Amino acid sequence: MPTLICSCNETMPLDGAALSQAHGGPLKVHRLLCRREIGDFMAALDGTDDVIVACTQERHLFAEVAAQAARGDNGRPVVVAPVRFVNIRETGGWSQGAKRDPKTANAKIAALLAGAALPEPDPVPVVDYRSDGTVLVMGPPDRALPWAERLAAMSLEVTVLLTHGDIQVASAAAPAERAWPVHSGTLRALSGWLGAFEASWDTGAGRGNPIDLDLCTRCNACIEACPEHAIDFSYQIDMDRCRAHRDCVRACGAAAAIDFDRPAAVAGGRFDLVFDLNDTPAFTMHQPPQGYLHAGGAALRQQQQALALTQLVGEFEKPKFFRYKESLCAHGRNQTTGCTACIDICSTQAIRSQWHDGKGRIEVTPNLCMGCGACTTVCPSGAISYAYPGPEVLGTRLRTLLSAYRSAGGRDAVVLLHGEEAGTPAILALGRAARAGLAQGVPPNVMPVPVFHPASAGLELWLAALCWGAAHVAILLTGDQAPQYRTALQEQIDVARALLGGLGYKAGAVSLVEAADASSLDAGLAALRPARHGLPPAPFGAVAAKREMFDFALDHLVRYAPVPADIVPLPSAAPIGAVVVDTASCTLCMACVGACPTQALRDNPERPVLGFLERNCVQCGLCEKTCPEHAITLVPRLLTGEAARRTVTLNESHPFHCVRCAKPFGTAQMVESMLVRLAGHPAFAGAAAERLKMCPDCRVVDMMERDPGAISGATLR
Known part of the structure; x- marks a missing residue:
């Protein structure tokens, strides 16, 4: 696979010989690949293998050159090699540490190049959206009416719902021409997503505005008749000013648009988009559905959100971020709810509980899922797993990076998992600051690994990375994540630290780095202290099954534990542990066996015996909640060795014989x-x-x- 590297006008200490050796073939270090050496790039396109360009600064330039080459000199299409890009400059080549330790910096660059050479992951299913531009504009008249007019001028199909929270008399006027529907009421319910919102609102005099805007002819007789000037040109009545003279009712006459006693009713409609100008958003979750834009009363935000609104007309698709295997789900059995971890953590409320014939499962609405992957991280059984990419893909990438880094002579590797949307810009900004001498930059032993969202990788991948050669695993949070994600990640880190510390490893080998800007990121990375734990690289590869990967990592950690232990106590969030049975209370009814989703609890068809296979237990709590005698207690822990793989007897009794x-x-x-x-x-x-x-x-x-x-x-x- 042709690989092109560039020192960016000799601003990076690249060792061509060392990189060639690590690469397994000759690598030429270019000085200005994007300028006077662009011919080398064009020559590399004349092939079938993907071309790797170690520069993201000029990604668009290289892409345009490749597109021009594909058009051919005579207008006849020419097949050119696909191009991939990888950043080696801001991620380490420009750091101050690279100057002090160029050998480690080159080892990291070799690892990044090896990662870029991995095959592209298989495509995942997609979720489709269609928006024809029907938009519901909600808010007080002084905000909603002007924006409705502007959006209608942008060819959007507008419907207005005037709310009554902030009525200001004579602050906004309804258009003289009835160009789009205007309703008045109080929002009752709003649900859905881009292209499929359903809204309903309460109408009637008791809900705010006695004027029925559908019947109103906008003759303005009511405005002229009102002695308190309580009616404005938005045809809303300010009930704080109104003294119930009812002059407006008499002036309205045959139109009968004003009725202070009009009974409440429910109206509604279906919309592709929602533009919310109320101060309080209709959706309170951290991540509202796509197609819903809350602008409030700030003028700048209104302009930004309105511009975004106009870009949401057409057909769209996004990845289906998750896989779900119901047979592994520990949500519920026998009308009893067990694990709700994924439901509790979802910031988009995309996950809900479903029951059928006494068995509980979860259901994910893919149009609401935003791909954070936190549900897959907290799922103890692996019933819901991340698919963009799958854990087997990310695990293979981590193993490849660490293997290449080690082979190139690198030591004390730190894996930094970060989100692409917010983490990548922060790392690029830090790299530029380091080049200018304003920061230390990404240390030469720290390998940034972008993921779609930092919450999508959890305990099993962190531990596997340590087994594959990482001295430290750090997860970068930039402050824009939902607060429950940080809590969940910290709980998982606490479990990892208890496991590592209980086996004699450095407990702090997994940590969060919280940084909202380049300077705090610089300080956070500089504070990382990787430990040389002497753990030989593990032979196992990455697999899709969460529990299998977890078991592989645990076995490797236990085998080489500096301080062997038979039992390691763990925090309550641990997905492994024991079940303790109060034999004095247990009647061996076997309700717990029927409830156990993983066959950790087992009966014996020959005699009344309750058995337990600890390695299968996910600590979901279904057995504890099902037991009619309250005889079961969960004990989070790691049981090492073969004992965890043997079925043990928790309780047994003599059979009762019919008299x-x-x-x-x-x-x-x-x-x-x-x-x-x-x-x-x-x-x-x-x-x-x-x-x-x-x-x-x-x-x-x-x-x-x-x-x-x-x-x-x-x-x-």
């Missing part, structure tokens, strides 16, 4: 508990109490012998 036929039909403890609980009940006195000790068949026979007409077999059973 009539001697056939076993339950446990002694269960029957004894039932006898104690029903001892005072009049329906289970005398012979009825004795029947509780019989199997179902013998109960029927006994009752038929004592009173043949008293009861049917169906009732007894």
